[in-house]
Amino acid sequence: MALLEVKDLKVYYKTLRGCVKAVDSVSLNIEKGRALGIAGESGCGKTSMAMAILRLLPVNGKVYGGLVMLDGVDILSMDDEEFRESVRWKRISMISQGAMNALNPVHTVGEQIIEAILTHEDVTRSEAVRRGNDLLEMVGIHPGRSKDYPHEFSGGMKQRIVIAMALSCNPDIVIADEPTTALDVMVQSQILKAIGDLRNALDLSLMLITHDLSIIAQTCDDIAVMYGGKIIEYGSVVNVYGNPKHPYSIGLLKSFPNIKAEKAPIISMPGSPPDLLSPPAGCKFHPRCPLAKGICLEKEPELAKVHPDNHRVACHNTDMLKKGTDIWNQ
Amino acid sequence: MESIEIIGGRGTIGCKKVILEVENLTKHFPLRRGIKGKLASNSTSTVKAVDGVSFSIMKGEFFGVVGESGCGKTTMGRTILRLLEPTKGKIVFKNTDLIALNTGQLKKIRTKMQIIYQDPYESMNPRLDVYRIISEPLRVQRIVKNLHDAFPYIKEVLEDVNMVPPEKYMTRYPYELSGGERQRVAIARALVLKPDFIVADEPVSMLDVSTRGGILNLMLKLSRERGVAFLYITHDLATARHVCHRIAVMYLGKIVEKGPTDDLVKHPLHPYTKALIEAVLVPDPKKRGFGEVLKGEIPSPIYPPSGCRLHPRCPIARDICKEVEPKLMPVDNNRMVACYFA
Numbered sequence: 158m159a160l161l162e163v164k165d166l167k168v169y170y171k172t173l174r175g176c177v178k179a180v181d182s183v184s185l186n187i188e189k190g191r192a193l194g195i196a197g198e199s200g201c202g203k204t205s206m207a208m209a210i211l212r213l214l215p216v217n218g219k220v221y222g223g224l225v226m227l228d229g230v231d232i233l234s235m236d237d238e239e240f241r242e243s244v245r246w247k248r249i250s251m252i253s254q255g256a257m258n259a260l261n262p263v264h265t266v267g268e269q270i271i272e273a274i275l276t277h278e279d280v281t282r283s284e285a286v287r288r289g290n291d292l293l294e295m296v297g298i299h300p301g302r303s304k305d306y307p308h309e310f311s312g313g314m315k316q317r318i319v320i321a322m323a324l325s326c327n328p329d330i331v332i333a334d335e336p337t338t339a340l341d342v343m344v345q346s347q348i349l350k351a352i353g354d355l356r357n358a359l360d361l362s363l364m365l366i367t368h369d370l371s372i373i374a375q376t377c378d379d380i381a382v383m384y385g386g387k388i389i390e391y392g393s394v395v396n397v398y399g400n401p402k403h404p405y406s407i408g409l410l411k412s413f414p415n416i417k418a419e420k421a422p423i424i425s426m427p428g429s430p431p432d433l434l435s436p437p438a439g440c441k442f443h444p445r446c447p448l449a450k451g452i453c454l455e456k457e458p459e460l461a462k463v464h465p466d467n468h469r470v471a472c473h474n475t476d477m478l479k480k481g482t483d484i485w486n487q
Numbered sequence: 488m489e490s491i492e493i494i495g496g497r498g499t500i501g502c503k504k505v506i507l508e509v510e511n512l513t514k515h516f517p518l519r520r521g522i523k524g525k526l527a528s529n530s531t532s533t534v535k536a537v538d539g540v541s542f543s544i545m546k547g548e549f550f551g552v553v554g555e556s557g558c559g560k561t562t563m564g565r566t567i568l569r570l571l572e573p574t575k576g577k578i579v580f581k582n583t584d585l586i587a588l589n590t591g592q593l594k595k596i597r598t599k600m601q602i603i604y605q606d607p608y609e610s611m612n613p614r615l616d617v618y619r620i621i622s623e624p625l626r627v628q629r630i631v632k633n634l635h636d637a638f639p640y641i642k643e644v645l646e647d648v649n650m651v652p653p654e655k656y657m658t659r660y661p662y663e664l665s666g667g668e669r670q671r672v673a674i675a676r677a678l679v680l681k682p683d684f685i686v687a688d689e690p691v692s693m694l695d696v697s698t699r700g701g702i703l704n705l706m707l708k709l710s711r712e713r714g715v716a717f718l719y720i721t722h723d724l725a726t727a728r729h730v731c732h733r734i735a736v737m738y739l740g741k742i743v744e745k746g747p748t749d750d751l752v753k754h755p756l757h758p759y760t761k762a763l764i765e766a767v768l769v770p771d772p773k774k775r776g777f778g779e780v781l782k783g784e785i786p787s788p789i790y791p792p793s794g795c796r797l798h799p800r801c802p803i804a805r806d807i808c809k810e811v812e813p814k815l816m817p818v819d820n821n822r823m824v825a826c827y828f829a
Contacts, residue, residue: 198695198696198697199695311784312784313784314784341555341556341722341784341785342555342722342723342724342763342766342767343555343762343763343766343780343781343784344784345766345768346765346766346768346777346778346780347780349768349777350777353777368695368696369696369768370696370770371767371768371769371770372768374768374769374770374771374772374775375768375769375772375775375776375777394772395772395773398770398771398772398773399772399773408697409696409697410770412696412697412699412700413696413725413770414725414726414728414729415725415769415770415771416724416725416728416752416764416767416769417767417769417774418769418771420728420729420749423699423700423703423704423726423729424700425697425698425699425700425701425702425704426697426698427701429665429666429667429668429695429697429698430665430695430697
C-alpha cells in the first residue's frame with residue numbers, strides 16, 4: 158500500500174466569473190521513501206493540489222470530490238482539529254513557494270522552529286530547543302545563529318531554515334512547492350543537494366512541485382506532468398524523459414536547453430495554457446497539439462497505461478507516436 | 488577597439504562593425520546613512536554595482552551577460568542606455584560618445600537603442616491598449632503626428648513579432664494577453680523605432696517554459712535578418728548558450744571571463760564560470776549529480792573582498808588572490824579571463 162494515495166481529487170474555485178476546475182480528477186501515489194515530481198506550467202493546478210492535501214486552500218477553493226489516503230486512513234474526512242493535530246506537520250509538512258518570505262521577520266529563527274515543535278508535540282521547552290539546534294545543524298547552519306532574525310540571513314540560508322522547520326516534527330512526507338525558484342543557480346544546486354541528502358538520511362517521501370523539468374530529473378523517482386488541472390503523463394523519470402508519450406511532455410522537454418549536451422534547437426509550443434474558466438472541450442491540449450484530430454476535440458482522453466512499467470498517458474494518439482518521430486518540428 | 492571573430496553557433500556574421508563600445512564603465516550608488524553614521528565617519532560608502540567593465544558589441548551580434556543576482560548586470564544594462572548616470576567610464580554608440588550628450592541629443596539617439604524589461608506584467612500601462620502602447624515611442628519621438636498615422640507602423644511591427652492578424656491584437660489590453668504575447672508586445676514597442684541595439688534584460692525569465700523558446704527564436708531572427716545587436720542579460724547560462732555569439736560572465740560588478748559562447752561553455756577557464764556551468768541542472772535523469780559548486784553566496788557589493796573578489800569562495804585561491812586584483816587579460820585572440828591560475 159502506498160504511503161500517500163490521492164484518488165480522483167477535484168479542487169474547484171468559485172469566482173465571480175464562474176467555477177475554475179483547478180484540479181480535475183487527479184490520482185497519484187507516493188510510496189515510502191520515494192520522490193514524486195509534479196511538473197507543469199503556471200496555472201496547471203499543481204499548487205492547488207498540494208494545498209488541498211494539506212487543507213490550506215483559500216476560502217473560495219474547495220475539494221469537490223476524491224480521496225486522500227495516508228497509510229490507508231482517509232484524511233479528507235477528518236475534522237479540522239484532528240487533521241491539524243495528527244496530520245499537518247506531524248505526518249505531512251511543506252516547504253512553501255517563496256519560502257524566503259515564509260519566515261516571520263519579528264521572531265528569531267530558533268524561536269520559530271521551537272514554536273512548530275511545541276505546537277505539535279508534547280515535549281519540554283529545553284528538549285525543543287535542543288531539537289531545533291540539531292535541525293539547524295542538519296541543514297548546514299551553525300546552531301549558534303538560532304538567535305538571529307531572518308533578515309540577518311541570505312536567501313539560501315533562509316531556505317535552509319524553512320527546510321529545517323518542515324522537518325521539525327519528523328514528517329513522513331514533505332511537499333516542496335517550487336523550493337528553489339527565487340534562488341540563484343549555485344544556491345539552487347546547494348539546496349537541492351541538501352534536500353536529497355536529508356531524504357536519504359531520514360527515509361523521507363517527497364512531493365516536489367516545479368515548472369523546471371531539470372530539477373525533477375535530478376531529484377525525483379517518478380514524475381506526473383500536469384496540464385489544465387489534469388495529469389497527462391505519469392511514470393518513472395527514466396521512462397518519461399527517455400520516451401515521452403504525450404505531445405505536451407515531448408514539447409516541454411524540447412523547450413529545455415541542455416547545457417551539457419550538443420546544442421539543439423529550442424522549440425516553442427504555439428498558443429498558451431488554457432483558461433480554466435472556459436477550458437476547451439475534449440482534450441485540453443488540442444488547440445496547441447500538432448496531432449489533434451476529430452476525437453481530440455470531443456472526448457477527453459483517459460490516463461491509460463502504455464508500458465508495463467506503469468507509464469501512463471492521456472492521449473488519443475499514442476499509437477501515432479513512434480519513438481523518434483519529431484512531431485514538434487515546425 | 489577590439490577586433491573579434493564572431494564564432495557563434497549560428498555562423499559568422501558578415502559585418503563586423505563595432506556598434507557599441509563600453510570602456511571602464513563604473514556605477515556606484517552612494518549609501519544614505521542616518522545622522523549617527525554621518526557623524527561617525529566622513530567617508531560615504533557606496534554600493535559598487537558596476538566596477539570598471541569594458542566590452543564592445545558588433546552590429547547584429549548577440550552578446551550575453553551572465554551572472555547571479557546582485558552581480559550588477561541589470562545596472563550595467565541601464566547605465567549603458569543612460570537610464571542611470573554612470574559614475575565614470577566611456578560609452579560610445581555608433582561613434583557618438585553618449586556621456587557627452589545633453590537631454591535633447593540623448594532623446595534623439597534613443598530611437599536607435601531600446602530596452603526590453605524582464606517583467607511584461609509591469610512594463611506596460613494596463614490602461615492603454617496594444618495600439619497605444621506601441622505607438623507611444625513613435626509619438627514621443629515625433630515620428631507620427633497623431634495616433635491615426637501610427638497605424639502602418641504598428642501593423643508592420645506586430646507582424647514582425649508574429650502577432651497575426653495584427654488588427655486582432657491592436658485593440659486588446661495587456662490583461663487580455665498571455666505572458667508570451669505581452670512580451671511580444673514589449674519587443675514590438677522596442678522595435679517600432681527600428682533600433683540598431685536592444686538591451687534585453689531577462690526577457691524570458693518570467694514566461695512559461697513552453698513559450699520561452701518562441702521569444703528567444705524571435706530575437707535571434709531579428710538579429711540575423713535586421714542586424715539588430717542585442718545585449719542579452721540573464722542568469723541562465725543554458726539559454727544564453729542557445730542564443731549568444733559571445734558571453735561575458737560577471738561577478739560582483741566585474742567581468743571575470745569573456746569569449747565566444749561555445750568555447751566558453753565547453754572549456755571555461757575562470758573558476759567562477761566553471762562553477763556556474765556545473766550548477767546548471769541537466770534535464771536528463773540518466774545524468775544525475777550536482778556538480779562542484781562554490782561554497783557560500785555572493786558577498787555584499789558594499790564591501791567587496793580585497794584582491795580577487797572571488798577569493799573567499801574560490802577553490803584554487805592562493806595568497807596573491809587576496810592581495811592583488813587580477814586584470815582581465817587576453818588568453819588568445821578571442822578570450823579574456825581575470826584569474827592568475829586559469
